Amino acid sequence: MSAVIELDKFICGPDSLLHIVGEEHIRIETSASGGGVGQDLASYDPGMWKDNEYLVADLFHESHDVLVVMFSFGDAGGKELTVHYGLLPNIRTRVCLPLKALNGEKLFLDRYPGVMQSVLRGDRSVDRTRLKSLSISTIPSVKSRSFEVSGLHLRKEAPDFTYKQEAYIDALGQLLGKEWSGKTGSIEQLSLDLKIQMERSRNSHYISPNYSRFGGWKGLQFEASGYFRTENDGERWWFVDPEGYVLFSAGMDCVQPYDHMRTAGMEHLLPELPDQEGKYRDAWSSRGFNFLVANLIRAFEENWLEAWMELTECHLKEWGINTIGNWSLPAFIQRSSLPYVYPMEGFPSTEKTIYRDFPDVFNPEYERNAQEFAGQLVPLNKDQRLVGYFMRNEPHWAFVDGLNLTEAMLEHPHTFDSKVEFVKWLEQKYTSIEELNGAWGANFKYFHELLDSQKASIRRVEGVRQEDYAAFNRILIRRYVEVPAQYCKKADPHHLNLGMRYAWIGSEEILEGCESFDVFSINCYQMQPDREHIEKISNYLKKPVMIGEFHFGAADAGLLAYGIRAVASQEERGLAYRYFVEQAAAIPELIGVHYFQLADQPVLGRFDGENYQIGVIDVCYRPYQAFVENMKQAHDRMYEIRIGTKQAYDLCPNEIPRTGF
Known part of the structure; x- marks a missing residue:
């Protein structure tokens, strides 16, 4: 009812x-x-x-x-x-x-x-x-x-979902009912454009005497260690490549063609799709259909993947990208000569979590899983092209500003090992239950009553009780970071731990234990990097900082959502990229910025429904040329900006309201 x-x-x-x-x-x-x-x-x-x-x-x-x-x-x-x-x-x-x-x-x-x-x-x-x-x-x-x-x-029950059948996109995966500059008009035009790109790439050479074989800038050199490391020259932080040359990491995330459009639940909006067997079988996966792959198959037949890798390697080098970022195709990384980063998979957890994805960090299961988690680094630990690894991306628990995990843990009915550890911590701090009650204004008979969520939970936590919750909150976060970080360093002593790519820093407590990283990473969806915030983090941790994600979308192309930061046109989008990267290069504590992502997301959404116009290329593998030209200019200038011989571009384009979720 x-x-x-x-x-x-x-x-x-x-x-x-x-x-x-x-x-x-x-x-x-x-x-x-x-x-x-x-x-x-x-x-x-x-x-x-x-x-x-x-x-x-x-x-x-x-x-x-x-x-x-x-x-x-x-x-x-x-x-x-x-x-x-x-x-x-x-x-x-x-x-x-x-x-x-x-x-x-x-x-x-x-x-x-x-x-x-x-x-x-x-x-x-x-x-x-x-x-x-x-x-x-x-x-x-x-x-x-x-x-x-x-x-x-x-x-009481979920409803049915019956929709009218009406195609929303065309056979190439482009939005119907809207025209824009650069829209591909036919399969014939698609095939011709891609073959012209391929011919051009085979006649192009982007090897510069100014850069080492690992992408480092030869304008400044330190001691070579054989692997990527970090160095502070007294004024600014740097990545240092295996030959000792400095690198400001201009990276590209998701260098891969497999951003499938989810078809389940969206069937009423799709055109007729190719059969799942035969010529277009590579365009299908359990997640849905991939129009970019299908379009590459239309041009290059069974050699589509090799053609994509050849074109993409050429483009990245032409654009001045010097690092392959997170979630990129392993086969492409192996084929490429560019340095890369590695996103670790399966961050350690426990059967019961305290809140969202925050595990019971004092449970022995957490340490066992952390050791197993670190094992994936062993096959990589001699690879000189590997800059470093990210332990994870955007912990979901950290999206709640001011979250107190101690409070969440005590309100949970499960007797976490971390809850038991908190009681032990209190027993060490307070000599008796009477002393605890006096400090907290409580009336517990025994310390172990705190293990009972009904007895421990109160509507409002104040005073000394709040201070104790906050202190143990830091202990939980520190253990969350340090345990897997220590095992990762043991499994791979050569490469850099690049952190967890937090979505933002909602409180100082988030930084607990992050001294274990070699580089602190954060995703930064702003029109420019927050210099003061980056300086504060770096000074607190005594570590350099890098940005794992940023992007800009525009309203003039063929998608219906512009991303988390947006401008009106592709030209302004390119200027936004240039402004962000050049401003970043001028921040001494910041040593890299990685753009999210290579290709536009599908019009009808990837697996989770994101459908942002944020790519350097569209669904037909056509680069947004105005964006690309500004990207190249930023990369050409960033080292001179970093050492202070040139000024960073300082005209921020006008932002329009986002359509990010």
């Missing part, structure tokens, strides 16, 4: 208009600055949120791009969680939220048919039995927005 959320009870926020279209149908209009509607849930039976399992609604918008709709939930304790949904324009989409997601345990939610990426933001969790507010809104855009919501209700 479902429970209806009455749409006519919503109230407009600033810069928004609400139109009641029918009993279960509303239209929301917002200004370009975003906004939406909200309602107090006090009049509803609170039990309905416990008795049902899904919140469901149908949404529709007519627009120029993906619409990001946010469902925000607030509880009686003041906590708030928001789910961001990406919705394609001009088609009805059914949104389905499993209410168990409000426990905050998953950052990326399961993808339902027709929906793009679904992401959770906000506090650690909300209490679904004590919900007080619900709002529906959208993020800023380049213009005002209008979208319709109908049939908002709670239900």
Whole structure:
């Protein structure tokens, strides 16, 4: 039995208009600055949120791009969680939220048919039995927005998803219904363009006497160690290549052709696809269909992969890329002469996790798994082209700013080994349970009562108790970092530990244990690197910093989402790249920046629904030439900027609102 959320009870926020279209149908209009509607849930039976399992609604918008709709939930304790949904324009989409997601345990939610990426933001969790507010809104855009919501209700079972069949992309994987400069008009044009690129690449040579065989700049040399290392020259940090030459790492992530479009749940939007056997079998995988691979097959038949590798090696060298970044094709790395980084797989975990992907770090299982995890480095430890390894990418637990893992652990019903360790830590700090009670303002009879989540959990943690939670929070994070880092260094003493590529640093506690890294890595989706932030991290850890991801999208090409940072045109996108890289080269503590990614994402979304216009090449393997020219200019100038003989480009292009999820 479902429970209806009455749409006519919503109230407009600033810069928004609400139109009641029918009993279960509303239209929301917002200004370009975003906004939406909200309602107090006090009049509803609170039990309905416990008795049902899904919140469901149908949404529709007519627009120029993906619409990001946010469902925000607030509880009686003041906590708030928001789910961001990406919705394609001009088609009805059914949104389905499993209410168990409000426990905050998953950052990326399961993808339902027709929906793009679904992401959770906000506090650690909300209490679904004590919900007080619900709002529906959208993020800023380049213009005002209008979208319709109908049939908002709670239900026990997931709904069906029946959609009208209407092709959204063409046979080449390009968006239908939009024209742009550089759009490929036919299969014949595609094949001709790729063969011209191949002929040009075979007549091109990008070997410069200014660079070593490992990509290092010959303008400055230190002692050679035979492997990549780091060096501070008294003014700035450097990577140093195996021959002793300095390297500022200008890298490219995802140098691989296998970014498959997810077909499951999107069948109603697809053109007729080739058979999964025969000529186009390489374009299929368990994740879906790959239009880029299919297009390469159209031009190069069974030799498509070798042709892709040859073209890509030529392009990277022509563009001035000196490092193959994360998630790149191993066969390409083996064939290439460029240095590369290695993304480790399977970061150690435990059967029970404290919160999201944060393991029970004092469980012996964590150390055993860390040792096994490090073993993947052994076959690589003599490879001179390997710059270093990333232990993982963007820990999901670290997306919650100010997260206290001690508090989350004590509220969890499981008796974690880390919880037992916390009790031991308290017993060492406090001579008696009476002393603990006096400091905390508590009334425990025994220390071990803290192992009981019902007895340990309180609504608000303050004073000395909060200080103890914070102190042990640091101990947990330090062990999380140090245990696998030590095993990695033992397995591979030659190569650099490049860290964990945090999405951002929400608090200083995140830096606990990061002295174990040789380089601290962070992903930086800004218009320019945050110099002050980078300096602070480097000075705190006494280590150099590198940026593992950044990107820019533009509104003038054939995708409906522009990425996390966006500008109006490909020319401005190229200038944004140049501005970012040249500003980065001028920061003494920063030793590399890696762009995400080589190719545009699929129009209908990769495995998780991301569909950003962020590539250097499009789905037909056509480079965005205006972007490329600015990229080359930045790379040509970055060493002179770094040593101070040239000034960094200082005109930041105008940013437009993003359509990132």
